[in-house]
Amino acid sequence: MSAQNQLDQRMSFMRFDHKDRAALRAAKPVIDAEINGALDAFYAQVRAFPETRKMFSSDAHISNAQGRQASHWRRLATAEYGVDYQGDVARIGKAHAVIGLEPRWYIGGYALVAEKLIRAMVEKRAKGLFANAKNDADLADGLVALNKAVMLDMDLAISTYLELLQDERDQLEAERASAEQRQADAVRAVGDALSRLAAGDLSARVDGALSPEFVSLKSDFDQAAAALAEAMGAVDRATRGIRSGADEIASAADDLAMRSEQQAATLEQTAAAVEQLTSTVAKTAQSAREVSSRVGEAATEAQRSGAVVTRAAEAMSQIESSSNQVNHILGVIDEIAFQTNLLALNAGVEAARAGDAGKGFAVVAQEVRALAQRSAEAAKEIKSLISDSSRQVGEGVELVRQTGDALRGIVDKVGAIDSLVNEIAASANEQASALTEVNSAVGQLDQVTQRNTAMAQRSTDATRALRAEAADLANHVGGFRIGSTAPAQRYAEPEHPVHAARAKVAAFARPGR
Incomplete structure (x- = not known):
């Protein structure tokens, strides 16, 4: 109309x-x-x-x-x-x-x-x-x-x-x-791509041309899928890196655990040796103190002996002086005997001149002469004995002097020995004290090593868990197809060769090894 x-x-x-x-x-x-x-x-x-x-x-x-x-x-x-x-x-x-x-x-x-x-x-x-x-x-x-x-x-x-x-x-x-x-066309195209993406195909893209208002959606989806593929690829590479790093960490952790156990065993032996050495040094210090006491006593006795020898030397000197006086007296007696002999000889001559009247006097003169001769012979023998005695006394004096010198040297050496023994005793005491501190430090170090061993064991367990998680993550990532590449390889947990060595270390660490 x-x-x-x-x-x-x-x-x-x-x-x-x-x-x-x-x-x-x-x-x-x-x-x-x-x-x-x-x-x-x-x-x-x-x-x-x-x-x-x-x-x-x-x-x-x-x-x-x-x-x-x-x-x-x-x-x-x-x-x-x-x-x-x-x-x-x-x-x-x-x-x-x-x-x-x-x-x-x-x-x-x-x-x-x-x-x-x-x-x-x-x-x-x-x-x-x-x-x-x-x-x-x-x-x-x-x-x-x-x-x-x-x-x-x-x-x-x-x-x-x-x-x-x-x-x-x-x-x-x-x-x-x-x-x-x-929109339906775009939703269908994006839905198809999402279905492929949900199936794990990260190479999925929105196929076909979309209307202008959905071009940005297609571009955003494709970029997001590409970014997801790149990110998943990075995750896959990172997972491989994590697994490799976890393997290295696990190896290092196992090696650390093994070395920690060896160190613990060594420290245990060291602690026992240090404790024994501490006891020995303590005994040495005690013995050094006893030796110092004995050396002090010996030094005292040596000093006393030196005093006795000194007095003996003085006595020998007095004996030598007395022998010289006796020898002088014997010389006087010998001179008297000689003069007496001369007088007896003169008396005999005079008695002979007197005849019968002088016979009795001649007999007396003869007896006096005989006595003078015997006195001279006795004085000679005594002089010879006194000479031998003087010589022996001189030798005794020299020996006593040498003995005194030796005793003084002994006293000096005993004093030096006593000083050295005191120093040895002091050093032994210091060593005993230092060894006590060393023994305490070794004990603390042993405790720290035990804790380190436990921590190394926990680190090993955590590393194994990390490896398992990395393997699980790698298996999940392996379900995706990135670009034209095949799905990532799935991982299986390997047996680490270090684990077998830990039994040997435990056996090594047992007492009696």
Whole structure:
């Protein structure tokens, strides 16, 4: 149905016939005269409400709209509703749709303008200004015609507004359907790629071309998948590195545990040896103290012996002096014996001269001479004995002197030995004290080594757990396909060769080894 036919149908339905159109043309002078004032009141109301004021950018915009509205109302009053009128109404409806003027404000505007026009027509009728109005029926016809014209114009404008809205809705619906189809295509393509990705294929990409609004989604997905593949590759490489590092750490930890156990065993033996050495040094110190005491006693005895030897030397010197005196006396006796012998010899000579009278005296002289000879011989023998005794006493004195010198040397050496023994005893005491501290330090070191051994064992256990976790992670990563490469190799936990050596170390660390 054409636009004109639709307009005729509307006018027919509301019985807007030639009579109403004639009545409207009769009221045109009033409408032409009052329309500007009515529009002034309407746009004043538009300015008063923020909801309608914001639809106009400026007062000039409002003035322009008011001028077009005045022209439209004057054309409406002609009751000529042809192509020009319909185009004018369509433009108004489109303008309202463009600025977002909702029907409630548009209808309110018709009410305000119609109010002014109706009042003006009534007031004009009261003043008799309707030249061809013979009665109130003419006024009623004019008001009815104005009402129908306003309703028709409002219907056409709102219909245009609604048609534009419907066109927009249809366009939006078509765009929505198209967007849904494009979205469905994009979702299907992305879903296929996600399915492949969920299956572990990290080389999955969104296949085919997507609509422009989903190009960024395709690009983001492909980049995310590539980044995920790269990250998973890095995880795989890192897992291999972790496993390799864990193997090295495990080997080092096992070696550390083995060495710690060896060190613990060595420290245990060292502790026992140091303890035994400490006991031995303590005994040595005690023995050195006893030796020092004995040496002190020997030094005292040697000093006493030196004093005795000194007194013996003095006594021997006195004996030697006495022997010299005796030897001198013997010399006197020998001289006396010699003189006595001479006297006896002279007496014998004189007795011989005396004859018989001197025989008795001769016998006495002979006896005296014999006694003098025996005295001389005895003195000679005594002198010889005294000489031997003096010689032996001299040798004794020399021996006593040498003995005294030797005893003094012995005393000096015993003193030196006593000093050395005291130093040895002090050193032994210091060594015993130092060895006690060493023994304590070795004991603490043994405890630390035991703790280190336990920590090394825990480190070994943690490293084994890390290796197991790395192997498990590698197996999980192995389920993904990265690019064109095959799935990563799955790992199995190997038996480390160091583990067998730990039994030997434990056997080595046992007592009695």
